[in-house]
Amino acid sequence: MKIKEIFSDWRMIILIVVLLLTVVAIKPTPWKEGIEVVKVNQEELLDQGMGSGEIIKIINGKNIETLEDFSDVVLGEKIDISTDRSNYAYLGNSLNIIVKEVDKSKIKKGLDLAGGTRVLLKPKEKVSDQQMDNLDSIMKTRLDVYGLSDLNIRKANDLSGNKFLLVEISGATQDEVRELIGQQGKFEAKIGEDIVFIGEKKDIKNVCKDDGSCSGVSQCGAVEGNQEQCRFEFRVTLSNEAAKKHAELTGKLEANESNGRYLSKKIDFYLDGELVDSLFIGADLKGVETADILISGPGSGVNRDEALDDALKNMNKLQTILMVGSLPFELEIVKMDSISPRLGLEFFRNIFLVGALAILSVAVVIFIRYRNFKIILPAVITMMSEIFIIVGVAAFIGWRLDLAAIAGILASVGTGVDDQIVITDEVMSGDIAYDWKDKLKKAFFIIFVAYFTTVAAMLPLWNAGAGLVRGFALTTIIGVTIGVFVTRPAFASMIEKLLKN
Template sequence: MNRKVSKFLKDYRVILLLVLVAGSIAAVSTLGIQQGLDLKGGSLIQIKLEKPVDAATMNTVTSVLDKRLNIFGVKDVKVRASGDQNVIVEIAGVQPDQVADIVGKPGKFEARIGNETVLTGADIVSVQAPIITANEWEVPFKLSTAGAQRFAEAARGKAGQPVNMYLDDRLITSPEISPEVATGKPTTDVSITGAENSKEEAEAQAKEIETLLKSGSLPVKVKIVGVSSVSAELGKQFVEGALIAGLLAVLAIAVILIIRYRTPILVVPIFMTTLAELIIILGAAAVIRWNIDLAAIAGMLAAIGTGVDDQIIITDEVLAGEGRRTRRKFRIKDAFFIIFASAGTLIAAMLPLAYVGFARGATGIGLLAGFAFTTVLGVLIGVFITRPVYAKFIETFNLGRR
């Protein structure tokens, strides 16, 4: 027996499996598992552009929106294009009213003296942290040298006239041109000021303006066409329901295997193999920062289900090949021919879902893409890593012998 154990543990496939399991546990412990909206709770915002745009413009839109949300302090955000005129924003752990205004505004800044535009968002070099005093706020920012020079020339001899500062065509403030600025001397230090009804409102307004100034303007006008949210409590119920369903499935499979082979101990290697497969899938998800949501959980269950089927095929072939070692080897090859053919068929069925989901990005299709990706990942891990180890285990220890 010791000789068999030693031989089994020295097999390169077993060593690879143990390394991957250990690495996956370390990855999950260190990096954690990213949970999707339906598990962690959060918001989904659907944004429509005023007109269809090309790929470069769409990349600019998604980049600006992503930057805005990161500047605003939102974590676990995912911004993706949906066709050539829509954008989907997924935000875990945040309710939509907290960020809807930020993502739904063009962010176009203009400063006008009279009817002349003297500054735009392109002239802003950097934006400093807001200054809050009671219910008053100030957002200082620096201008480029060219912008400061242009502003000084436009303000020359106009002391006392207002400089109307607009954000998305909304008048924010109208400071008067000081005598120093009216001399035509350029200054790069400018600020937007205002007052609200309370300190909390002042902080919110200043933060919004700071975010829009820092992120720049969107190349096209946008509007929010749909907002939905999932509570964290509902996500917790989803997780509990998935765990209960998984446990019931495990018990049902165990009973079927015991009835099938009349060998309770055979259930152990099957479930150890399945557990290793699940750990490696979670480890891969942690490394690539893949969101685990209900669709991904369904994909993992599908992959694990095919894994149990494949292990039953391997066990039956080993049993049918008992008596001669060479016959068992041929039987295992036959089993893997069936397994590879089945895996190829399943992957071929999943790839169109993954392609359409990633390429189009629509909400419902995106869920199918998550299901397809996780299923394919699980099948590949099983076919090339866990199932060969199970076959080696059964062949070495003959646990399937009746």
């Protein structure tokens, strides 16, 4: 009879409805298997059309279900890959693909749990909010064009008013991130000291990318120092103004004295003031308004595979900069952290274990305090419901759960235990001057005062530490709000029905 009374109470009905909505928000799909492609660096696979988001099922006849399966795969002279979209095969003994475990829910794990690289960037000059908005937009576009889709970018301020940009990227090395977002990306093509065109949309109409007919690695060979070097090249299409500038500058040049097939000066390519490459200009291009320009550059390594990978990486970076443009101002890397996916997985397992032990410990303490099993079950149900709903809200709003956010969840659940004890003490008090409703009103007055105090304490943390502890503040506020308006009333309902004589 009491069970029916409990579940027919409007406070329990609200809790059940919220739990069902949480399941919808999280959208669990535990049956999904495979490894998801984050980024493809293998030229043969790029030519065949493999891209990010594909789920790898089989490599060389072996089923791939975990990151360990992917790491332990035995490669031969020929590599066969089956994904959820297509089959791929190529000759080679390397597998240059960045992968992650397939998402089995809408829960987004932060850098601490999923692994990756976190960078805190600060402008080298004083900038406005509008300039930071522009930086945010350009940075997202640059990383997306480069092929890094699993990322999180947000603006942040510290308590001193300094502006920052926090970038979290899965599937990228520190060197890649440092080169890609630590550089302003100011590209210039010069003949002598005169600028022919720059890496902005007003000069460049189109950049050939992911098309083997107009981009790729043209040649590889040995160089001094027991090194291998490969050269990449890709075509860009200039605007009419840039083509006219090219004709104007080449029209002033004479033929090369030692080789009449070329003009007397080369066209030099600079990135952030450093020379990337120099190309001869054909004598037949003298004074000609040509829109198609071939841009090239080197890549090096201790062997041919490393040189090829380096050339592809450099080409991808330069193509990205030319497609997106330079950043509006120079940036300083304030802090950079990198966490491996395996370490993140260990973090997640340890947190789950510690959380379970914490709930068990609280249940034991409550039993020691009240010596009544009727109180333990509602307390455990309330704590677990609260954690589940907080995670569901985070999934719904797209917030990534990192260590700071999980600390906030634990903090909010801790305040929830305090509130449960307040409710239980009031309900079990022997004061006959109050009826049940008065006792609960008295308890909830204390709870609401504590709630507003907690929220007020969390607000300054929103921008503290350049936003690095924002996850703690957010999940704490979400947790105590859910507790006060959903789980605490449900707990009070259960206690009232179970203990009322």
